[in-house]
Amino acid sequence: MLRHFLLALIVLVAVVFSVYWWLTTPSSAIAMAAHTPNLANGQEIFNAGGCASCHAVPKQEDRLRLGGGLAIGSPFGTFYAPNISPDPTDGIGRWSEADFVHAVMRGVSPDGSHYFPAFPYTTYAHAKLTDLQDLFAYLKTLPPVSGGSREHDIRFPFNIRRNIGVWKLLFFDAKPFAPDPAHSAQWNRGAYLVNAFGHCAECHSPRNALGGIIASQRFAGGPDPEGHGFVPNITERGLSDWSESDLSYFLETGQTPDGDSAGGSMAAVIRNISQLSKNDRAAITDYIKSLPPVQGPPKPPKKSDS
Structure with missing residues (x-):
């Protein structure tokens, strides 16, 4: 009887884990189309998105030095804004356009893991794809900044990125913006x-x-x-x-x-x-x-x- 109970428990745990793994698997598929970037629009989107507010190197005047490092407090711990300059080692210099779009609109990193929603992709998800493409092209024109930011300091269990998949199921609406004809x-x-x-x-x-x-x-x-x-x-x-x-x-x-x-x-x-x-x-x-x-x-x- 005990053996049957243990076997049933093992099967149940395996099923629950499999469902959890399936539900929390990052999904970032966005159809990409060829686009000729508009750098002026990319700059406007950069300003509208407030990219410099979080990603500019703290305590210096140049808002276009996007080396990150800003500490962002929250009830779950402290997040540190990453380097999004074109630096090929510490920034996004080696990212493809698709990498950038999937990060900003789906909260998925180039390595396939979830980003924490301190990065407001939950809102950027409603953006137009062409605006993201213009923004990426504009970011590539900015000066590369070396040096990566420190790791986030987040409490357990909120520091487990896989759990963000559950959070996305509860709170992430990726429907595109629809104009109101009224x-x-x-x-x-x-x-x-x-x-x-x-x-x-x-x-x-x-x-x-x-x-x-x-x-x-x-x-x-x-x-x-x-x-x-x-x-x-x-x-x-x-x-x-x-x-x-x-x-x-x-x-x-x-x-x-x-x-x-x-x-x-x-x-x-x-x-x-x-x-x-x-x-x-x-x-x-x-x-x-x-x-x-x-x-x-x-x-x-x-x-x-x-």
């Missing part, structure tokens, strides 16, 4: 930039215990994922007192209507958005100001001085 071309451009390369929801939305965005409170603000304060609500619940010109001016200068200025990680975001064309900033403004009011999580009470 809105203008400008609004749709803004919706695309905000919901694809701008990845605004990644910071401006609360998350559940597994790090997935709470869909019903998308854009409604919440605790800073890096543990530094509270990220504001950017639906009309939080921006009802801002006019479109207020928001447009903020995206260009970082100055708020009450005379304050963007700080923390948002200051770096503004440095990127300010590089966008006036039309693209207007499109982002148009879309964000159309977001219906959503109540986000309550802010924690301020600590009183004792």
Whole structure:
């Protein structure tokens, strides 16, 4: 009887492991077509995506030196932004275009392993393939930077990359962006930039215990994922007192209507958005100001001085 029980247990474990292995196998198949890169568009996408915010070498002024190294805090540990310069040894200089597209749109590395979703491929997945191809061509024009960043410092079991396959099943929607014919071309451009390369929801939305965005409170603000304060609500619940010109001016200068200025990680975001064309900033403004009011999580009470 005991032998039969042990045999059944072994079979059950083997079946469960096989299902786990099958479900968590990285999938990155994207049909690639020949494309003549548009470097000007690649630069615009670079700025819209905020690539320099995370990947520029910290504590130096050149935002085009993409040697990585920035520490990114989270409830699961600390991630370190990798080198995405064209360096052939430490960066992405030996990557193919397909390697780059699969990494950015599917979160799969050239060696076939999952990337942690601290890399916002969950949002970049909605991008146009041609924009990714233009971005890759633009990145190849930037200076190579030697030196790799350190390994992530993530707690067990969150450090097991294979488990990201389960996370993707729960939270990763790779459907491409679809324009809404009920809105203008400008609004749709803004919706695309905000919901694809701008990845605004990644910071401006609360998350559940597994790090997935709470869909019903998308854009409604919440605790800073890096543990530094509270990220504001950017639906009309939080921006009802801002006019479109207020928001447009903020995206260009970082100055708020009450005379304050963007700080923390948002200051770096503004440095990127300010590089966008006036039309693209207007499109982002148009879309964000159309977001219906959503109540986000309550802010924690301020600590009183004792």
